[in-house]
Amino acid sequence: MPATTQPTPSTASFDVEALREEFPALSQDVYEDTPLAYLDNAATSQKPTPVIERLNRFYGEENSNVHRGVHRLSQDATEAYEGARTSLAHLLNAPHKDQVIFTRGTTEGLNLIASTFGEMVVGEGDEILLTEMEHHSNIVPWQMLAEQVGASIEVLPVTDRGALRMDLLPEMLTDDTALLAFTHVSNTLGTVNPAQDLIDVAHAEGVPVVVDGAQSAPHMPVDVQALDADFFVFSGHKMFGPTGIGVCYGKREHLEAMPPYQGGGDMIDQVSFEETTYDGLPHKFEAGTPNIADAIGLGEAAEYVMDLEWEAVQAHEDAVLEYATERVEAVEGTRIIGTASDKTSVLSFVFDDIHPYDAGTVLDREGVAVRTGHHCTQPLLKRYDLPGTIRASFAAYNTREDVDCLIDGLHKVRQMFG
Ligand code: PLP
Numbered sequence: 519m520p521a522t523t524q525p526t527p528s529t530a531s532f533d534v535e536a537l538r539e540e541f542p543a544l545s546q547d548v549y550e551d552t553p554l555a556y557l558d559n560a561a562t563s564q565k566p567t568p569v570i571e572r573l574n575r576f577y578g579e580e581n582s583n584v585h586r587g588v589h590r591l592s593q594d595a596t597e598a599y600e601g602a603r604t605s606l607a608h609l610l611n612a613p614h615k616d617q618v619i620f621t622r623g624t625t626e627g628l629n630l631i632a633s634t635f636g637e638m639v640v641g642e643g644d645e646i647l648l649t650e651m652e653h654h655s656n657i658v659p660w661q662m663l664a665e666q667v668g669a670s671i672e673v674l675p676v677t678d679r680g681a682l683r684m685d686l687l688p689e690m691l692t693d694d695t696a697l698l699a700f701t702h703v704s705n706t707l708g709t710v711n712p713a714q715d716l717i718d719v720a721h722a723e724g725v726p727v728v729v730d731g732a733q734s735a736p737h738m739p740v741d742v743q744a745l746d747a748d749f750f751v752f753s754g755h756k757m758f759g760p761t762g763i764g765v766c767y768g769k770r771e772h773l774e775a776m777p778p779y780q781g782g783g784d785m786i787d788q789v790s791f792e793e794t795t796y797d798g799l800p801h802k803f804e805a806g807t808p809n810i811a812d813a814i815g816l817g818e819a820a821e822y823v824m825d826l827e828w829e830a831v832q833a834h835e836d837a838v839l840e841y842a843t844e845r846v847e848a849v850e851g852t853r854i855i856g857t858a859s860d861k862t863s864v865l866s867f868v869f870d871d872i873h874p875y876d877a878g879t880v881l882d883r884e885g886v887a888v889r890t891g892h893h894c895t896q897p898l899l900k901r902y903d904l905p906g907t908i909r910a911s912f913a914a915y916n917t918r919e920d921v922d923c924l925i926d927g928l929h930k931v932r933q934m935f936g
Contacts, residue, residue, distance in 0.1 A: 532830035538915045540566040552885035557922035558707045560733060560864055560911030561889050565819075569758060572818040576811045584810055585801075596867045599810050602817025609820040611741040612767050616799040618802060619766040619773070620813050622733040625655040627751030627766035627934040628699070630712070630803065631728055635749070635768075636697065639726065642668035644696035647725075649674045649682055649711070650901055651704040654894040656730045660699060669696065672914030676901065680707035680856035684715065685929050691723045698727045699759040702734035706893045706907065708839070708864030710734070713776050717746055726772070732756060736913065737835065737862045742767050754812065758913075759819030763812035766803070773799050774834035780805040791869065831914045838912050842921040846910075850927045855907050866893075874906045880934055881908075884927035889911045 543564045548554045582591035584599045607615040633847045646660045675683045698720045703710050718728045726748040735752040742750045753764040782805035785797040796802045842865050855866040878890035890900045891906040
């Protein structure tokens with residue numbers, strides 16, 4: 519433990535040390551006698567024992583294909599798979615589990631929406647409104663759609679501090695705007711966007727809204743009905759769940775009107791060479807054998823997250839972010855990128871004179887896992903005229919001790935690069 523450490527206080531309802539014990543990967547040394555300080559949660563989170571054990575139990579006891587089998591194992595697997603869907607519906611407060619479509623993750627969810635709903639509502643001459651802080655996966659599918667149908671991409675800018683220019687929103691929502699897609703939380707800046715305002719203003723103009731929840735689902739309770747989001751997508755692996763699985767929630771009227779995303783088994787009602795009819799929700803959007811085990815693992819992660827005392831967890835995460843912000847600011851030559859008033863769990867910064875990659879390499883040898891680079895937000899980095907940042911990103915299990923390891927590492931970086 520570094521000399522500067524102030525132990526992270528636990529509150530009555532949130533014991534961070536007890537939480538850490540449930541994540542086996544956190545207690546390892548990454549190099550000889552160098553404990554891991556895992557600060558790359560915006561890329562992917564570590565997994566708690568209940569999720570790991572649930573995956574083991576599925577493969578050890580229940581493994582079978584879903585939906586089509588009459589035998590015991592297939593029934594067990596189907597029950598577990600559909601049970602996971604119910605857990606995800608509870609997590610999002612979706613009106614019905616049929617509105618929860620399993621995908622490979624946020625990226626696939628956005629591609630699904632762009633190539634089904636997008637093709638229905640975006641036509642020649644229309645505009646798709648995005649924000650300047652989008653992840654590439656909430657840019658490229660819309661560009662592909664725009665190119666295909668002859669639409670254009672419009673971009674709501676960000677301020678120097680990394681907040682959305684909400685003052686420009688009314689004028690950017692024109693008669694030609696066919697759709698608004700935005701990230702709930704920026705993976706590069708940590709900005710929490712005013713989702714409710716964005717949705718309300720867009721809806722007042724009759725514009726449907728797609729919310730990229732990749733970075734919000736792990737850090738706050740989400741209520742898709744209260745938000746009135748037309749679509750909400752996220753990835754399981756950033757929220758204590760497995761990789762390769764995520765969710766696309768949609769309003770029923772949209773999902774029912776949309777054509778299928780992919781064709782194949784499990785998404786059909788009747789098939790003949792002359793004509794095929796499709797199954798109802800949610801199966802219409804889940805062609806082929808799904809990622810059964812990981813969907814079940816994600817269901818377990820959803821239950822795990824729902825058991826967390828959110829108020830206490832958020833207070834803890836905010837306190838760690840504030841502590842990290844103060845301490846990084848105090849390191850000579852650093853500059854924080856993203857200082858919006860509403861932020862969560864992401865701290866991006868640069869050294870005036872040291873490349874982020876060099877800093878990341880030194881930090882790694884100190885056991886500190888951060889991400890360096892453009893974080894799949896090249897247009898945003900261009901806005902700030904930066905090649906990349908050093909990004910420390912936090913989860914509920916991170917502590918001030920983790921931050922102290924980061925700071926000690928940054929002092930080493932300073933020493934090495936002058
Ligand atoms: N959107 C945001 C805001 C993200 O942070 C990420 C991943 O970092 C994605 C989308 C893409 O998620 P995935 O790679 O899990 O599909």
